[in-house]
Every structure is written in C-alpha cells, then in structure tokens.
Amino acid sequence: MLVSWHYKYRGSPMDQIDPRARWIFSFAFLVAATSTWNSSMLAVLFLIAVIWYSLGRTSWKETRRGWTLVLIMLFTMIVVNTIITGGGAGGVVPEGGQLVWPEGLRLFGKLLKPGLTVDRIWFALCQLMRIGGISMFFILIPYTMDSRSYGATFSKLGLPDKLAYTIELAIRFIPSLARSFSITLDAQRARAFELDDVKGGIVRKIGRIAPLIIPVTMNAILSSEDIANAMDLRGFGQRKRTWLFELKYHWWDYAVIAFGLLIVAVSLILVYGYKLGAFTVPPFFYQLFQ
Amino acid sequence: MQEKKSLWKFGTKQVVYAAIGAALYAVLAYATNMIQLPGAGNVSFRPAVVIPMFFGIAFGPIVGFIAGFVGNILADLLSGYGFWFWWDLGNGLLGLVPGLIYPLIQDYKAGKSILLAELFVVLGSAVGMGVAALSEMWVSGADMNTVIFANFLPAFIPDVVNGLVLVPLLMIAYAAVTQRSGRS
Numbered sequence: 295m296l297v298s299w300h301y302k303y304r305g306s307p308m309d310q311i312d313p314r315a316r317w318i319f320s321f322a323f324l325v326a327a328t329s330t331w332n333s334s335m336l337a338v339l340f341l342i343a344v345i346w347y348s349l350g351r352t353s354w355k356e357t358r359r360g361w362t363l364v365l366i367m368l369f370t371m372i373v374v375n376t377i378i379t380g381g382g383a384g385g386v387v388p389e390g391g392q393l394v395w396p397e398g399l400r401l402f403g404k405l406l407k408p409g410l411t412v413d414r415i416w417f418a419l420c421q422l423m424r425i426g427g428i429s430m431f432f433i434l435i436p437y438t439m440d441s442r443s444y445g446a447t448f449s450k451l452g453l454p455d456k457l458a459y460t461i462e463l464a465i466r467f468i469p470s471l472a473r474s475f476s477i478t479l480d481a482q483r484a485r486a487f488e489l490d491d492v493k494g495g496i497v498r499k500i501g502r503i504a505p506l507i508i509p510v511t512m513n514a515i516l517s518s519e520d521i522a523n524a525m526d527l528r529g530f531g532q533r534k535r536t537w538l539f540e541l542k543y544h545w546w547d548y549a550v551i552a553f554g555l556l557i558v559a560v561s562l563i564l565v566y567g568y569k570l571g572a573f574t575v576p577p578f579f580y581q582l583f584q
Numbered sequence: 585m586q587e588k589k590s591l592w593k594f595g596t597k598q599v600v601y602a603a604i605g606a607a608l609y610a611v612l613a614y615a616t617n618m619i620q621l622p623g624a625g626n627v628s629f630r631p632a633v634v635i636p637m638f639f640g641i642a643f644g645p646i647v648g649f650i651a652g653f654v655g656n657i658l659a660d661l662l663s664g665y666g667f668w669f670w671w672d673l674g675n676g677l678l679g680l681v682p683g684l685i686y687p688l689i690q691d692y693k694a695g696k697s698i699l700l701a702e703l704f705v706v707l708g709s710a711v712g713m714g715v716a717a718l719s720e721m722w723v724s725g726a727d728m729n730t731v732i733f734a735n736f737l738p739a740f741i742p743d744v745v746n747g748l749v750l751v752p753l754l755m756i757a758y759a760a761v762t763q764r765s766g767r768s
Contacts, residue, residue, distance in 0.1 A: 299661065324669075328723055359663065371720075375730045386725050417725070425724055432668065436661040456599050457650070463603035464610070464654055468662075471604075471611045500749045503631045507612060507750065508757045511635065514604045515642075515758070516765065522600040530596050 300436045306351035308438045313447040315547035316439065319346075320431045322554030326561035327424050331386055331573035333416065335564060336423040342557070343427035350438040360433040368425055372418045377410060386573050387417045394583055412583045416575045441465050446537035455535040471514060478509050589687040594646050602650035605639035605679075608632075609655025614662045632659070633743045634750040636679025637708060641701050641751070642758055644686045648679025652712070670723065674716025678743065681708030682751075692759035698752045705747035713739040 303309055308316075323346075327339050354361075391411035398405045445462025449455055482505050565571030612632035636655060640648020653676030660667065682704040689697045717735035720726045726735070 320667075331725065370734050371724050371726060371730070375726065375734065421725055428723065435667045441661070456594060460599050460603045460606070460650055461654055463599065464606035464658060467604055467607035468611055468658065471607050472615070475611055475615055496745060497749055500631055500746055501753075503616065504750060504753050507631060507634065508754060510612070511608060511638070511754060512757055512761050514608055515601070516761065518597075518600045518604050522597040525600065526596050530599075 299441045300356065301438065301440055303440075304351050304438070306438065307349040308351070308434070310544075310546070311349075311550055312541055312543055312547040313439055313443045314451055314541060315543070315550040316435075317447065317451065319550050319554035320435075322558045323431050324428060326557045327428055329561050329565045330571040331417075331420055331424075332564070332570055333420050333423070333574070333576070335561065335570070336420050336427070339557070339561075340423040340427045343430040347430040347434055350434045352434065352437045356437055357433060360436070361429075364425070364429045364433065368422065371425065372421050376414055376418045376421060387411075387413045392580055392583065412580055413575050416579055417573060420573065440539075442539050443541070446539040446541055449535065449537060450541055456531060459530075459535060467514075471510065474513055475506070475510050478506055482506060589644075591644060591684070591687050592646060593644065598643060598647050601639060601643040602647045602654070605635055605643075605647060605651025606654035606658060609635040609651055610658035610662055613655070613659035630742065631746045631750060633675075633678060633709075633746050634754060636675060637682045637705050637747050637751050638754040638758075640679040640681070640683025640708070641686060641689065641704070641755065642692070643683075645680045645683030648681075648683035649676040650679075652676040652679035670719035671716045673719075674712040674714075674739075676712070677715055678708050678712035681711050692755040692762070698755055701751055701755060702748055705751050706744055709740050709743040709747060713743060 323339065323343065327336070330336065391413035394410045394412060394415065395408055398407045400406075442465075444465060445458045448461060449458035487505055488502070609632050612635060613630055616631055632655075636648050636652030639651040653672050656672045656675035657667065660672075682701060685700050685704050688700065691697055713736055717731045717739065720731055720735050721728070
C-alpha cells in the first residue's frame with residue numbers, strides 16, 4: 295500500500311507564505327465567517343476565500359477528492375435540509391415568509407404545495423458562501439502545506455514541545471506503519487484470509503477486519519517501548535527542542551496575519567457593535583419571485 | 585510489581601504511544617477507505633476508530649485524545665479531505681472519554697474491565713460525535729434535526745458498532761502481549 299502526501303512544491307504564492315501565518319489567517323477567517331449570516335459580509339468573505347484559494351494554484355484533478363466530500367455535505371445541508379425540508383433553516387430563518395410557489399406547483403399532473411420560501415433560498419445561498427468559503431481555506435492545506443513543517447509550526451505557534459513532537463513523530467511513523475499493514479495483509483491473505491467476500495451481518499464483517507488491525511497494532515505497541523527508551527537516552531524533553539525545518543517570517547507574512555486580524559476585528563465590530571450579523575433577505579430578491 | 589497508573593501523565597512513553605496511535609489511526613483509516621468493507625453499502629464504516637478508543641483505555645486519556653485528534657487530521661490530510669477542526673476534536677474526544685477508565689483497569693482480559701470499556705466506548709462515541717455534530721450548528725447553520733439525523737447518527741452508530749466489536753478483541757490481545765513480554 296502506497297501512502298503518500300498530496301503536497302508538492304508548486305512555486306505558487308501560497309508556497310511563499312509561512313505556515314504559521316497561514317494557520318492564523320485560516321482560523322481568523324473561520325471566526326469571521328462563523329460570526330455572521332449577513333449576506334453582504336459573507337459575500338466579501340467568500341471573495342477573500344476565492345482569492346486565497348487561487349494563490350494555491352491547485353488543479354481540480356488534485357483536489358477532486360476533497361471537493362467531492364464537501365459537495366456531498368453541501369448537498370445534504372443545502373438542498374435536502376434547507377430547500378426541500380426546511381430543516382437547516384431553523385433558528386436562523388424566521389418562520390413563514392414569501393412562498394416561491396404560492397399557487398402551488400403542478401408536477402406530472404399533480405398539484406403540489408411545496409413550502410419553499412424565498413427566505414430559505416437566500417439562506418441556502420448564504421450557507422453556500424459560508425461553507426464554501428471555509429472549505430476553500432481548509433481543503434487547500436493538504437495540497438499546499440509541507441507535512442515536514444507541522445511539528446515546527448505548531449511548536450512556534452506556542453504548542454508545548456512534547457505535543458508538537460508527537461505530531462512530528464506520528465508523521466514519521468506513517469510510512470513504516472503503512473508497510474507493516476501491507477505486509478500483514480499479504481501474510482493473512484496467504485493464510486486464506488478473506489476480506490473481500492464475507493457473508494453475514496455487520497458485526498461479522500467488522501470482526502473480519504480484526505486479523506488485520508490486531509497484529510499491526512500490537513507490533514506497533516511492542517516497538518514503541520524501544521523508541522521511548524532511545525528517546526529517553528538522548529535526553530528527550532530535557533531542554534527546549536530545536537527543529538530541522540526552519541521557519542522564518544517575511545514582511546508579507548506579517549501582512550497576512552494583520553489582514554486576518556483585521557477581518558476578525560471588522561466582522562466582530564459589525565456583528566456585535568452595529569448588530570449587522572443577522573440574516574436578512576434583500577428586497578430585490580423578493581421581487582424576483584413576484 | 586505493577587507501576588501506578590497516573591491519569592494525566594504525559595512523559596516520553598506517552599509521547600511515543602500517542603504518535604503511534606495517531607499514525608495507526610491515519611494509516612488504518614486510509615487503508616480501510618481503500619479496501620472498502622464489503623456489504624456495508626454506501627455507509628462509511630471506519631473500523632480504525634477503535635485505535636483512539638483502545639489507546640485511551642490502554643495508555644490514558646491524553647494519549648487517546650491525541651491519537652484521535654492528530655490521527656484524524658493526518659487521515660484527512662492523506663485522503664486529501666482537508667482540515668475540519670471540529671470533527672478532529674470529536675475524534676479526539678472519542679479517545680479521551682474511554683481513556684478516563686485507564687487507572688481502573690489492571691487486567692485487560694477480565695470481563696469487568698471489558699464491560700467497563702464497552703460502556704465508555706459508547707459514552708465516548710456519544711460525546712465525541714455529539715460535539716462534532718453540534719459544531720455544525722455553529723459552522724453551517726444546521727438545526728437540531730439536521731445535526732441529529734445528518735451528522736450525529738451516521739457517525740455515532742458505526743463508531744459504536746466498530747468499538748463494541750473490536751475494542752474487546754484488542755484488549756484481550758493486549759493482555760496476552762503484555763503478559764508474554766513481561767510488561768506492566
């Protein structure tokens with residue numbers, strides 16, 4: 295089994311931004327986007343997300359897998375829950391509102407009375423901008439952030455060394471554990487272990503995975519003692535750790551961080567200071583359905 | 585003589601266990617995604633969720649939390665799904681809650697220990713997936729029905745079933761391994 299990271303150096307503007315600045319900006323965006331349902335604010339944030347995403351220069355082919363997951367989520371959230379059943383609009387969109395088909399909708403000779411309102415369609419657009427914007431920020435990460443940088447990044451962001459090193463160590467373990475899994479799978483198949491055509495209920499099917507999971511897990515646990523001893527002998531945790539992956543802020547990183555903080559500050563002022571965060575439908579949108 | 589178990593200890597051993605747990609979770613989640621469990625239809629079963637649960641029970645709540653939290657981040661990075669902080673947090677809690685019984689378990693193959701572990705597997709899945717699903721209300725504006733039926737139940741049920749079936753098997757195997765290798 296080949297386990298590989300999706301990151302590759304593209305020489306894109308995103309490659310030049312310090313990972314710390316990227317995390318700070320991404321979380322600043324998350325705070326700003328989740329603070330409001332105001333469509334104008336969400337439109338501005340969505341535009342920022344589009345620009346940010348384009349800086350990564352990733353192709354659709356590369357990111358298709360991640361987007362498929364997001365599209366399924368968006369479909370469930372928006373089409374099924376907000377538009378068809380109206381569930382997702384609860385709590386944000388007020389009850390009632392202008393019906394899209396006040397006279398009913400004739401479909402295959404039958405007159406249907408769908409409860410879809412103009413407000414709920416507008417809310418679906420707001421959801422699309424909000425979830426789409428957040429997705430653009432966070433889908434980009436595996437494709438544009440070097441996996442070697444995670445430990446150093448989180449350590450420099452203030453995470454305790456032990457925790458940051460745990461992340462670093464986990465990343466290093468992945469290839470050897472993937473190899474161990476592959477060998478175990480081959481060995482079990484050589485013993486006529488059948489995974490692909492199991493009859494029976496879910497419990498039986500899950501039970502079939504045990505001959506794979508148990509040996510891999512136990513081998514990993516047994517080897518961990520040696521690793522821990524080796525780390526102790528080298529004085530792990532006795533001093534502040536240094537990192538092979540060097541991080542250095544440039545002026546543009548400070549600009550990215552400052553812009554992120556500005557987005558949060560402006561959003562919170564508009565939402566809590568000027569009370570502009572509530573969901574409202576612009577009058578022109580009502581007129582479109584009259 | 586058995587070493588006294590400290591619930592919140594995070595020394596060198598715990599760093600390694602947490603890292604191995606996270607890497608195992610990521611690899612097994614990635615691998616079982618590739619293999620596709622037969623007959624499960626389009627329901628996404630992730631047997632790898634037992635890793636944070638078991639690592640919590642065997643090595644403590646911090647190890648369980650990191651195995652779930654970091655493991656889910658790495659699994660998503662490997663699969664190219666992006667970074668979903670609130671679901672990572674939920675996966676962390678999936679390991680943390682069963683880890684709370686870590687000091688209470690001395691014999692991993694005893695019926696009482698397994699029963700207690702099963703109880704906390706259910707509780708951990710409820711808390712972990714509950715927090716993750718509820719966060720969708722904040723992020724996506726979903727209402728409670730959506731959260732329960734579209735987010736919570738499709739994640740909670742497979743996690744509980746996987747945990748209830750596989751955690752006892754891992755506990756029994758771990759008891760045999762520790763006995764044979766003379767570890768405590």
